Amino acid sequence: MANLSPTFSPLYQQIKSLILQALEAGEWAPGQAIPSEQDLAVRFGVSQGTVRKAVDELSAENILLRRQGKGTFVASHHDPRASFRFLRLVPLAGGAGQPKSFPLECWRARAGQEASKNLHVALGSPIIIIRRLLKFDVKPVVVDEIYLPGEMFQGLTLEILQEWEGSLYSLFETRFGLRMIRASERIRAVAAERQVAELLGVAEYTPLLSVERVAYTYGDKPVEWRRGLYSTAEHFYLNELS
Amino acid sequence: MANLSPTFSPLYQQIKSLILQALEAGEWAPGQAIPSEQDLAVRFGVSQGTVRKAVDELSAENILLRRQGKGTFVASHHDPRASFRFLRLVPLAGGAGQPKSFPLECWRARAGQEASKNLHVALGSPIIIIRRLLKFDVKPVVVDEIYLPGEMFQGLTLEILQEWEGSLYSLFETRFGLRMIRASERIRAVAAERQVAELLGVAEYTPLLSVERVAYTYGDKPVEWRRGLYSTAEHFYLNELS
DNA sequence: CAGTGGTCTAGACCACATG
DNA sequence: ATGTGGTCTAGACCACTGC
Known part of the structure; x- marks a missing residue:
């Protein structure tokens, strides 16, 4: 009984927007790591899987860059x-x-x-x-x-x-x-x-x-x-x- | 204690290969629906989420085509x-x-x-x-x-x-x-x-x-x-x- | 209404990097 | 040993399609 849905937007899309806003606001600098998925999940009050899906898309768009074991980084043209x-x-x-x-x-x-x-x-x-x-x-x-x-x-x-x-x-x-x-x-x-x-x-x-x-x-x-x-x-x- | 990993390949990648094999073998014709994610999960003996990730990638590569509520279809150049x-x-x-x-x-x-x-x-x-x-x-x-x-x-x-x-x-x-x-x-x-x-x-x-x-x-x-x-x-x- | 894909969760465990 | 991303599961529920 949630979302009578002409305006349905998945949670992970909303999270994606929030991350984009933070990026645009310069909260995290290019080349630097953003908070871990766990931290973001807590911050946005959703599960890690939902953050993950948002980050997945941003990463596919070359806006973020994941590196296993190290973290997720803001893509930078300075990177060779x-x-x-x-x-x-x-x-x-x-x-x-x-x-x-x-x-x-x-x-x-x-x-x-x-x-x-x-x-x-x-x-x-x-x-x-x-x-x-x-x-x-x-x-x-x-x-x-x-x-x-x-x-x-x-x-x-x-x-x-x-x-x-x-x-x-x-x-x-x-x-x-x-x-x-x-x-x-x-x-x-x-x-x-x-x-x-x-x-x-x-x-x-x-x-x-x-x-x-x-x-x-x-x-x-x-x-x-x-x-x-x-x-x-x-x-x-x-x-x-x- | 699984996978001593020089040869590590995620399950969903293996499922992806199996689906590609089935496609190549002509098991499902272009334009037609493939089995539901549930059916594929049973067939391959994995969870629906794993099949889903495999299909996600094939769909991103324009090899499959998902249509909510209807099913997943084999991409076809015959489609206008x-x-x-x-x-x-x-x-x-x-x-x-x-x-x-x-x-x-x-x-x-x-x-x-x-x-x-x-x-x-x-x-x-x-x-x-x-x-x-x-x-x-x-x-x-x-x-x-x-x-x-x-x-x-x-x-x-x-x-x-x-x-x-x-x-x-x-x-x-x-x-x-x-x-x-x-x-x-x-x-x-x-x-x-x-x-x-x-x-x-x-x-x-x-x-x-x-x-x-x-x-x-x-x-x-x-x-x-x-x-x-x-x-x-x-x-x-x-x-x-x- | 039933069936399909789509979302979300919580938790376990694996692989990779670093100290 | 610890923390990060990466994989996998099981289950609940939502949105869309068509009978």
């Missing part, structure tokens, strides 16, 4: 295993490890139609634009143009970008407290314009992958919009389907 | 909801529903280097090659060249392909008893050659997405290798990352 977690580019001929980022420019502007729509900010509001190069070994492979809401990234400069060792998202995390949770990419094929062609060391009009990405933090809030142009002469974009 | 399940192409401007397949050619050949490697068949063994067009509404958007191991697809002809209503994989399922479980795609950008350009109604050298796919059935056995050329004038390839 998760660096470039969203980059699906793979060298054709095995080899080559981590790519390296080379920021070229960083300037302020005002949001146009597209930026406004993708970042959910008002038309004309301040944004930051970054241009950068991604290299595998010494080979330039990607040119990115990255759009950020100015409000969230106050004080960001080219120098900060250039001095940072590691992925862009780990910088976002450490320096601006923003954790990228998921992203959505739209891929098309385009011809290289002259400037891009020069940066990538390919001929003008060479076909390139255009990868537009919107990246989100908690609550499906968009934080970054970028457009990458990928040279697929010696790399490909790998996607596993199931 | 799963038609073109692996096709990530989306119209730029909303609209347009299901694509439609237009087989153009179908002939026999012998496996070359690439086909041999991708399909795990011997060099020179018989293969079938299909060329087809995919249209959204009346617009041609994809040209596919599809390579199949001849042994598995005896009797396949252009007529059969052309008469078939529905996706290619639902034909594989119904007519050859082959169920595609997962696939892996490698995407690059290429320039349209003349013949392809004509088929797609674009200019020669237009940048296209080259999508190479290997599709697998049970036991990670490759069954199909295809190369699609996608026109991204009015469509894009959508990929969700997490």
Whole structure:
């Protein structure tokens, strides 16, 4: 005789929301352990199994990370295993490890139609634009143009970008407290314009992958919009389907 | 004092394997219901919770499909909801529903280097090659060249392909008893050659997405290798990352 | 109404990491 | 030895479907 159920929501879903709220509020820092399942069960007044199911889902979404015997940790882009977690580019001929980022420019502007729509900010509001190069070994492979809401990234400069060792998202995390949770990419094929062609060391009009990405933090809030142009002469974009 | 554990495998994993074996052996047909969790628990001599965890994973892998109140069903490409399940192409401007397949050619050949490697068949063994067009509404958007191991697809002809209503994989399922479980795609950008350009109604050298796919059935056995050329004038390839 | 999947609990025990 | 996540059980009850 409980729950007359047009509004039925399982307990573990509610627990999941509570954990997400705690994460969003910064109660536990990225890379650090959250309380044990037992402790959470007591805190939320449910059984351990129910907490477990909530954590299971968050873990499947790469928001938490379980390590048997050690604990459950807040996923972090600072973790080398998760660096470039969203980059699906793979060298054709095995080899080559981590790519390296080379920021070229960083300037302020005002949001146009597209930026406004993708970042959910008002038309004309301040944004930051970054241009950068991604290299595998010494080979330039990607040119990115990255759009950020100015409000969230106050004080960001080219120098900060250039001095940072590691992925862009780990910088976002450490320096601006923003954790990228998921992203959505739209891929098309385009011809290289002259400037891009020069940066990538390919001929003008060479076909390139255009990868537009919107990246989100908690609550499906968009934080970054970028457009990458990928040279697929010696790399490909790998996607596993199931 | 059980399981001295270099070889530890949880019970539910073993149950999962047993269910997969039954599926592979054709004990339950695609689209049909498998026994209830209770029945399976009895059959395998474990608790319902353990069966449940096994089914949970198979369901997450899109191999089974749960429907509350009705039962658990074998996933089928014949199901309209799963038609073109692996096709990530989306119209730029909303609209347009299901694509439609237009087989153009179908002939026999012998496996070359690439086909041999991708399909795990011997060099020179018989293969079938299909060329087809995919249209959204009346617009041609994809040209596919599809390579199949001849042994598995005896009797396949252009007529059969052309008469078939529905996706290619639902034909594989119904007519050859082959169920595609997962696939892996490698995407690059290429320039349209003349013949392809004509088929797609674009200019020669237009940048296209080259999508190479290997599709697998049970036991990670490759069954199909295809190369699609996608026109991204009015469509894009959508990929969700997490 | 009966049958199915879905949730929740409480408790026992196992595997892994660390001191 | 202790604490953590991981597995397994048995049983109760809820929500959904269809007869």
